[in-house]
Amino acid sequence: MRNYRTLWFLLMLGWTVSAADRALTGPVVTWMIDNKVAFLADTDKPYALAGLIGGLFFAGYMLTQFPGGYLGDKYGHRTMIGVSLVWAGIATMLSGVITGLTMFIAIRVLTGLGEGAFFSNDRSLVAERTPPEKRSLGMGVVITGLALGITIATVFAPDLIDLGTSAFGTEGAWRMPFLLLGVVTLVVGVVLIAYFRTQERNLPYLRAAAHLGAYAAVGLAAVMAVYFVGDAAGLADIWIAVLEVALALTLVAVVFARKGEELRPVLHNRDLWLINLAFIAVLWNLWFFSFWSVSIVADAAHSSFGRSALIAAFNAGAGILGFPAGGWLADRAVKAGIGRKPLVIAFTAMQCVLTIAFGLVIVAGDPSVWLLAGLLFGASTFFNAMQPMAQAMLADIAPPEQHGAAFGMNNLIGEIGAVLSPAVSGALRDATDSWNAAIFLDAGLIAAAALLFCFVREKRSSTLLGGDGGEADRTGRFAKTAPVAPPPRPAARS
Numbered sequence: 001m002r003n004y005r006t007l008w009f010l011l012m013l014g015w016t017v018s019a020a021d022r023a024l025t026g027p028v029v030t031w032m033i034d035n036k037v038a039f040l041a042d043t044d045k046p047y048a049l050a051g052l053i054g055g056l057f058f059a060g061y062m063l064t065q066f067p068g069g070y071l072g073d074k075y076g077h078r079t080m081i082g083v084s085l086v087w088a089g090i091a092t093m094l095s096g097v098i099t100g101l102t103m104f105i106a107i108r109v110l111t112g113l114g115e116g117a118f119f120s121n122d123r124s125l126v127a128e129r130t131p132p133e134k135r136s137l138g139m140g141v142v143i144t145g146l147a148l149g150i151t152i153a154t155v156f157a158p159d160l161i162d163l164g165t166s167a168f169g170t171e172g173a174w175r176m177p178f179l180l181l182g183v184v185t186l187v188v189g190v191v192l193i194a195y196f197r198t199q200e201r202n203l204p205y206l207r208a209a210a211h212l213g214a215y216a217a218v219g220l221a222a223v224m225a226v227y228f229v230g231d232a233a234g235l236a237d238i239w240i241a242v243l244e245v246a247l248a249l250t251l252v253a254v255v256f257a258r259k260g261e262e263l264r265p266v267l268h269n270r271d272l273w274l275i276n277l278a279f280i281a282v283l284w285n286l287w288f289f290s291f292w293s294v295s296i297v298a299d300a301a302h303s304s305f306g307r308s309a310l311i312a313a314f315n316a317g318a319g320i321l322g323f324p325a326g327g328w329l330a331d332r333a334v335k336a337g338i339g340r341k342p343l344v345i346a347f348t349a350m351q352c353v354l355t356i357a358f359g360l361v362i363v364a365g366d367p368s369v370w371l372l373a374g375l376l377f378g379a380s381t382f383f384n385a386m387q388p389m390a391q392a393m394l395a396d397i398a399p400p401e402q403h404g405a406a407f408g409m410n411n412l413i414g415e416i417g418a419v420l421s422p423a424v425s426g427a428l429r430d431a432t433d434s435w436n437a438a439i440f441l442d443a444g445l446i447a448a449a450a451l452l453f454c455f456v457r458e459k460r461s462s463t464l465l466g467g468d469g470g471e472a473d474r475t476g477r478f479a480k481t482a483p484v485a486p487p488p489r490p491a492a493r494s
Helices: 005-022 025-035 046-063 065-075 075-094 101-129 132-172 174-201 205-232 237-259 270-301 305-335 341-364 369-397 400-432 438-452
Strands: none
Touching: 005 025, 005 075, 005 101, 005 132, 005 174, 025 046, 025 270, 025 438, 046 065, 046 101, 046 174, 046 205, 046 237, 046 400, 065 075, 065 101, 065 174, 065 237, 065 400, 075 101, 075 174, 075 205, 101 132, 101 205, 101 369, 101 400, 132 174, 132 270, 132 305, 132 369, 205 237, 237 400, 270 305, 270 341, 270 369, 270 400, 305 341, 305 369, 341 369, 341 400, 341 438, 369 400, 400 438
16 A cells, blocks of 8 residues: 555546546536637527537446446556546547537547546545545545546636637637647556556556447447437437436346346445435536536626636536545544545535525625625535535445445446436526526425435444444444453463
């Protein structure tokens, strides 16, 4: 476990660039809608279509969650991380090159398919290489890159688009963010591969990439087939997103049929499934605000695109504090014998309360932009702090040799929220001409997640720190470990 802090930093860079790549779509399509350019110029439901584009990215991202984790257990988690980042860098650059709605959707789906292999392998590598007593902190420090990446994409998208205007004109200005961030992602991927090479040479990158490519080819064909069929049938964008979720659930059924016995500890664990289902709300909330926060602030406060992006960045930037702080607090709670679960529930509940307050302020009308920023920051801080706590709890429950599969299944199920959130929220915005319904729907889902976490049985702190405990009792609390009696003294020799 030497040099685990170096590993934390490099994986945080990986999170930063991959998160920036996926978060770019939200502010870019918002700019397209405002300026009536490219493929969002002529549609009568621009928010629904833009949301569908974001949702289809996550449909691709979802479909390689479990295969990516499974292949990480097979080829090595470092191998899959390198493949994922290089893939994401190339595909993001291509996003800025292609022309036309269909090709743009296809390349964003392909980007998601590559990035989908990162999460499960990153979480597994952190759990494997970090001392158990610092597991939550490691999870939190590394995933801080998610907040950094979303913040970078949100804050600097206007500037990158302005730069693109001088290079490509107004019609093609949106290309510049994808081109520049794609290059940066590719560089970070090469840096991580070079670092991994100092630890182990001859990692099977080509074989792993080919194997992932086979899964991705099937995934791309399936996602695009659903899109084409739904579009040809005249289905609303929201129903196309629902069909993409049905595709993912079909994948889950296939996994159960083919890997049910091999992965029984992961697939048949009720506590892992409770966490997985709760993460539907987690990913819904993450990509509702990450995708639409600029538009929400602009509509509510009637502010400019650039100023709205700065205010919306308070949502993403809160993770820079929340992720590591939550990880540190969870590790302290384990050492104190309290466990991670009570903090997970409390922080999720606080996030729900602050999200409701955010919605009420918008409903009241003419809100202060700084009040919106404060509520976004507060809700997001609790939200981000909860995630490494819950992810470490999942790592504690799942068998170490199947961490990749466990995290892959967790994000596969959770990404149902990411697929539906942009599309459903955009459709609600078009239908109601406001973001109110979408915000309160988000708060309701977070409340449901808090309830699901209440029924998770986490492991005792004595087990996690090297003792002999087991699972928590039915209340979810840690049972006190009875003191171990000293061994009897040998009888005195006569």
